[in-house]
Amino acid sequence: AFFWLVSLLLSSLIWFVAVKASDPRDEALQKGLLIFGVMFSVLLQEAFRFLYYKLLRKAIEGLVALSEDGCSPISIQQMAYVAGVGFGLMSGAFSMINLLADALGPGTVGIHGDSQLYFLTSAFMTMVLIFLHTFWGILFFHGCEHRRWWEIVAVVVMHLAVSGSTFFNPLYVGSLVPSYLLMAIAATWAYLLSGGSVQNLRRFLLCES
Amino acid sequence: MITFMNNSDSEEEPCNERTSLMSAESPPVPSYQDGLQASEAGEAQAHRKRRTGSSRSPNNIADGDTSDSGVPVRESVLENEEEELTLKYGAKHVIMLFVPVTLCMIVVVATIKSVRFYTEKNGQLIYTPFSEDTPSVGQRLLNSVLNTIIMISVIVVMTVFLVLLYKYRCYKFIHGWLILSSLMLLFLFTYIYLGEVLKTYNVAMDYPTLFLVIWNFGAVGMICIHWKGPLQLQQAYLIMISALMALVFIKYLPEWSAWVILGAISIYDLMAVLCPKGPLRMLVETAQERNEPIFPALIYSSAMMWTVGMAKPDTASRGPSQQTWDAAEDGRENHRSPLHADSQMSETRSPVPTRPTTSFEELEEEERGVKLGLGDFIFYSVLVGKAAATASGDWNTTLACFVAILIGLCLTLLLLAVFKKALPALPISITFGLVFYFSTDNLVRPFMDTLAFHQLYI
Numbered sequence: 001a002f003f004w005l006v007s008l009l010l011s012s013l014i015w016f017v018a019v020k021a022s023d024p025r026d027e028a029l030q031k032g033l034l035i036f037g038v039m040f041s042v043l044l045q046e047a048f049r050f051l052y053y054k055l056l057r058k059a060i061e062g063l064v065a066l067s068e069d070g071c072s073p074i075s076i077q078q079m080a081y082v083a084g085v086g087f088g089l090m091s092g093a094f095s096m097i098n099l100l101a102d103a104l105g106p107g108t109v110g111i112h113g114d115s116q117l118y119f120l121t122s123a124f125m126t127m128v129l130i131f132l133h134t135f136w137g138i139l140f141f142h143g144c145e146h147r148r149w150w151e152i153v154a155v156v157v158m159h160l161a162v163s164g165s166t167f168f169n170p171l172y173v174g175s176l177v178p179s180y181l182l183m184a185i186a187a188t189w190a191y192l193l194s195g196g197s198v199q200n201l202r203r204f205l206l207c208e209s
Numbered sequence: 210m211i212t213f214m215n216n217s218d219s220e221e222e223p224c225n226e227r228t229s230l231m232s233a234e235s236p237p238v239p240s241y242q243d244g245l246q247a248s249e250a251g252e253a254q255a256h257r258k259r260r261t262g263s264s265r266s267p268n269n270i271a272d273g274d275t276s277d278s279g280v281p282v283r284e285s286v287l288e289n290e291e292e293e294l295t296l297k298y299g300a301k302h303v304i305m306l307f308v309p310v311t312l313c314m315i316v317v318v319a320t321i322k323s324v325r326f327y328t329e330k331n332g333q334l335i336y337t338p339f340s341e342d343t344p345s346v347g348q349r350l351l352n353s354v355l356n357t358i359i360m361i362s363v364i365v366v367m368t369v370f371l372v373l374l375y376k377y378r379c380y381k382f383i384h385g386w387l388i389l390s391s392l393m394l395l396f397l398f399t400y401i402y403l404g405e406v407l408k409t410y411n412v413a414m415d416y417p418t419l420f421l422v423i424w425n426f427g428a429v430g431m432i433c434i435h436w437k438g439p440l441q442l443q444q445a446y447l448i449m450i451s452a453l454m455a456l457v458f459i460k461y462l463p464e465w466s467a468w469v470i471l472g473a474i475s476i477y478d479l480m481a482v483l484c485p486k487g488p489l490r491m492l493v494e495t496a497q498e499r500n501e502p503i504f505p506a507l508i509y510s511s512a513m514m515w516t517v518g519m520a521k522p523d524t525a526s527r528g529p530s531q532q533t534w535d536a537a538e539d540g541r542e543n544h545r546s547p548l549h550a551d552s553q554m555s556e557t558r559s560p561v562p563t564r565p566t567t568s569f570e571e572l573e574e575e576e577r578g579v580k581l582g583l584g585d586f587i588f589y590s591v592l593v594g595k596a597a598a599t600a601s602g603d604w605n606t607t608l609a610c611f612v613a614i615l616i617g618l619c620l621t622l623l624l625l626a627v628f629k630k631a632l633p634a635l636p637i638s639i640t641f642g643l644v645f646y647f648s649t650d651n652l653v654r655p656f657m658d659t660l661a662f663h664q665l666y667i
Contacts, residue, residue: 002616005609009648011667012656019655034659041667090612094657095666097604118664125666162666169664 001090007048008094011041035167042163045087046156049137052083053144076145077138077194084137088130096126115170125166128179132162135186142193158182303622305511306581307615309448313586314611316452317459317594326405327460328598334461336360341463353465357473360466364474368481368488376495391434391450395427398453440511447509451583455590459598467595468643471588475639482633493631510580585634589614592642600650605657609649613641 015037019030056079063073099122110116136155143151162182168174321327333340336359339352374383400423407414430450433443462470481487593610600606617638625632660667 001612005612005645008653008667009645012653013648015656016652034663034665037656038660038665038667045667091667093608094605095661097608098657098661101604122664125664129666166664166666 001086003048003052004087004090007044011044080141084134088133092126092130135190138190314593317590318597324409356466357469372488395430451586459594475636478633478635606649609645613645614638617641
């Protein structure tokens, strides 16, 4: 969570500087700067995820060195999951909490002609992003562990795609549907990478021993 | 880190703990953890032998007739085991500290956001005489710096006064001071707080009920903090008085002064704990010389009370009394925080002051508790509360400060495990918190607002 926060800080610094240095009345330029800010922020987030992976790797090595039987009390997969959840929670909290605070107060949604589904779609989008961050954490760390660069590239591309799809808002079908599809793909991929399989799933669902 | 504390039953631990954390200021309890660490480190050596003797005897017997060359190897293996145990319990201690700090912050933020009283400007404390209602920015800055200087010098004077009192064995005076300050905190401030909360929610309460509630709350609080009581109740009371103190600070400190004071007090904490002539360090050393626990008054501890149920009756009987004595002192100091700086000193509480012969095996698992000075609680909550109060109604800033403070606390505990000596708990967290507050308020907020407006997600 802290690492995500730092990446957000740096990316907003860049955007802020760019906005201050540009003409505030030029609408297209502002929109362009915003798009640039979003993309840059996505890349920074992934970079920080990589840094966090490096830090956790060192921590695991330290734990292994200290432990009696040569294995650390927490595995890298668990750390990947926790890292993903941390990123997701922080990103979700930052996206939603002001919305929730405003939702408590009086008002009408979309009174100026905007979409009336604003709160609902924001909630769904945040949820899909939190899930995606969790899965991306697992995929990313797995890729780093086994030196499979294409997995890492796939995570970055997916993140860019999801953020880019939000540019279609308020045409929600253009942003929510692809995001959920990508989430399903990422979920199955992460599940398979973590050692799951169809048999495991069937055994779990049918409560077989 | 803290685990060592339990192993070393000496009284030195409390001394160590306190000195590290106690920064002169009354409210903040700098880093008692530091003290704990230091004491633990010192104890560790002595205790390691004993502990390995007692708890590891089965292993040793199994090793049986090892040759002399095997002995140093075994010792190093045991050292490794101890280090690993330290790390494992260190992580547990981090969690044990996260919960009370989070609870305190939640109480403060919830109150700030709902009760309007604590964000209204109704005058200032006499410790910050310069007003900030000046027309020019430079004048305002100057006034806030002057306010900070006055506040910090008050704190330094208080701390030095406390060290002198302790040096010349004026224990009754210190006790009385602490009891008076916790009385004021538990009764007067609670009355004001309850009044404001009832006003906000438009709930009517008659005076007899109010009297009953406040009397019970205060009396049980005094008993819990200064004498014996269930551990969780004591922890809850300590959290509540820290939150009350933080709310008072948030209300009565002017804006810029509050930020400058937060910065200055973390620098002061750093100096008071680490410099050889620092008051807190002198306090700890004096306590160590006399082999008695330092004022436990202002320390939050997470695993003390179970010693009452300890096997050894002598230690059990001594433990609670020492603890309660410590608790009382801490309580006072905390209350006195705006008035004096000594509270920081009383931060360390020795959970198990002395235990010459103890069954280590039983104690090993339960004794591991962690202590944090109440002043630290207060200043963390002041930072987060000020962020909630003055950040243009933005929750992102509050959340960012909260995460920053927790990460700072984590890092401090890590450093404690690495250095094994008293370290101040304020600087890292407050620095992170300040950096994140200002950057989130000025940089992240416009970015996130624009993103939310267009419903873009990053």
